[in-house]
Amino acid sequence: MANSPSGDSVTDRVVRILETFGTDRTVQTAAQIGRRAGLPSSTAHRLVAELVDSGLLERDDEHRVRLGMRLWELALRGSTALRLRQAALPFMEHVQARVREHTQLAVLEQGAALFLERLSSPASGANITRIAGRLPLHASSSGLVLLAHAPAELQKAVLASPLVALSPETITDAATLRRTLAEVRRDGWVIAPGSIEVVSTGVAVPVRDRGDVVAALSVVLPREAPTAGPLEALRAAAVGIQNVLAADRR
Template sequence: MARSTSGESVLTRTMRILRTFNTTPTTLSVSEIARRADLPIATAHRLVGELVDLGALERESDKRVRIGYQLWETASRSSPARDLSRTALPYMEDLQAVVREHTQIGVLEGTDVLYLERLSDRGAGRNVAEIAGRLPIHATSSGLVLLAHSSPEFQEEVLQQPLRRYTAHTVTDPGQLRRRLAAVRADGYVIAPQMITLGAVGLAAPVRDRDNRVVAALSVVVPADGRGSPHMHAPALVAASRGVSRAMGARVPGGNTIRTRGAKPSH
């Protein structure tokens, strides 16, 4: 496989181009792709052209480029996310009928939460999570669940990094986060008020596979406007997460009995 003067293969440079579409906007110019991928403009132009010819990317009338249907089709057909989403969706629909705000499921990808599905009611409150979008693991309810059930080595790796504070409620102190993660494991769910978005409270619970590994987090996002305690949604959320887990072959208790700490989180 041909390599550049920097020693990178064509495949490596191509993947860097595709990863530039991980963030908004969904269409990019070739110069924007070159800058984001840290490639010479001539190299980016050549590789983008080949990807367009192959159907992996599509060029719009204004010459901007977006992910092509052929790449989306190939990824969707073989992605493990498809099976998880298909299993979770019926339980998400039941949960959404109760919450009537936002219901979503996410998995760990690097040090981010990658969201696979999201259901939202018309007129629902604020929520920055998007399907195929990423949010930081330390600042979201789903992320706290996934981090709490990851290996101690990975937890320490995350906690030793500089953690961005998104709002005044974002927990960035390692000691405080360790205590929060221990509470998540003890309670079986987490409530994260306004950690990444003011005006929104996230609740999340773990989803397990047949080997009892936590492979995803089911979450809801509700307004932090005093219309009711977020705690009232916890039983339905935990029951739904256990339903998804059982459908995936995990042995989890039935019902929706959960441990609560009683205190209403500050908004």
Template sequence: MANSPTGESVIHRLVRIISAFDAAHTAMPVSTLARRTGLPPTTTYRLVDEMLEEGLLERDPRGKVRIGVRMWELVSRSSSMLGLREAAFPFCEDVHAVVQHHTTLGILDQDEVLYIERLSARSSAVNIAKIAGRLPIHACSSGLVLLAYSPKEYQDRIMARPLTKYTDSTITTPALMRQHLAEIRQHGYAAMRGIIVPESSGIAVPVFNAENRAVAALNVIVPAREENTAATVPLLKAAARGISRTLGWRGELTGTVHRTQKIPVQR
């Protein structure tokens, strides 16, 4: 229900406030929050006061506001992602222990990859994927895996819109994209070099649920030109099989673990 001059609902305004916080803006004065949301200062102060009272926001010693513990508590109680993270974490740890580079778990949300888990090491390759961060579906190996296992209608919708070319290796043409998605489905993994960060390569495999639907992508990020695809793909597939079975999957993954035929890396 809208109760503002612009017709914007209270829920919409609350979402704008929550969405203003990110990795670069974890805490801020209310005046800054008003500027970032575009809401009138009086409205922002009023809503912030109510959210502080409910514990959805907290005020730090400097007077800045940030997301409150109560928000995390409420979201964690019934989020379907909590079960997925819990199922995947031991397998992510195993992959990370062997590869010694960034290991991530991503899901598809609003036509982007939303990362719900990331394990890193100081010596890891450059990686812009962060927990609760997002990347474009066409410009990361996790996104291409999730796109490859999506319905054709969804693929057509994604490829019908302009796709941003981040590097020379980013696939943006529908014909080449369709060819690559077919290769991913055939072999069961995506191996992409420098499609969003030139210095890094991503290798990803799908994770399935009890309905045999790809619900996540398990991924490692390694330095470009240091990909050991023949060794990494079986490791990722074994871990993805374990996660999938924990989620109730009882089928056969596309591209079995012992297959290590390498997809040509886009250059």
């Protein structure tokens, strides 16, 4: 891809445009996209128009722009995330029916916990996670499971970086985090009360594929809710998902 006068490629600029969209910002004008992507107005309008023509973005009757269905279609073709989600969903439904709180599936993606699926009941408690949303690895039960089994280089980077508190009980001390990750590897699960919201407890277990941890399966419970039953349900579901993934490879 040809570079702009500033040295960034067309691919870089397109990625920056797409990254301006989020779960809390689904519709924008081309001018807003340009400002948030750090692009000149003329460049932003031209690239947005080309992405609309290709179907990767869509424009509504008020000339506002949103992510296009074609982007979703292309992302799912042959996606390992889709395969994992399809394998996990029936077992997540079993957990959800038993626990009747938030049941979630997350993967490690670019140094964060990326949530692929979430099932909730109308009366489920507090939970800030969203499908396609991200959380820091040190600050959620899913993230702790993923970080505990992440490459050593990533663990070192997280431990050496400032650990931002999402609640008063988020782990922000590197020594405590290191000890917690060792416990996760030893026990095969984590219970994290108050790590994101003080009124909730996260419980998570790893999901493996050919021995490697590829996801974290979790529930978010009210703070004082018992955890033994949900943990049992999660561990059984993780085994079921792993069996389906293994069968798919035969």
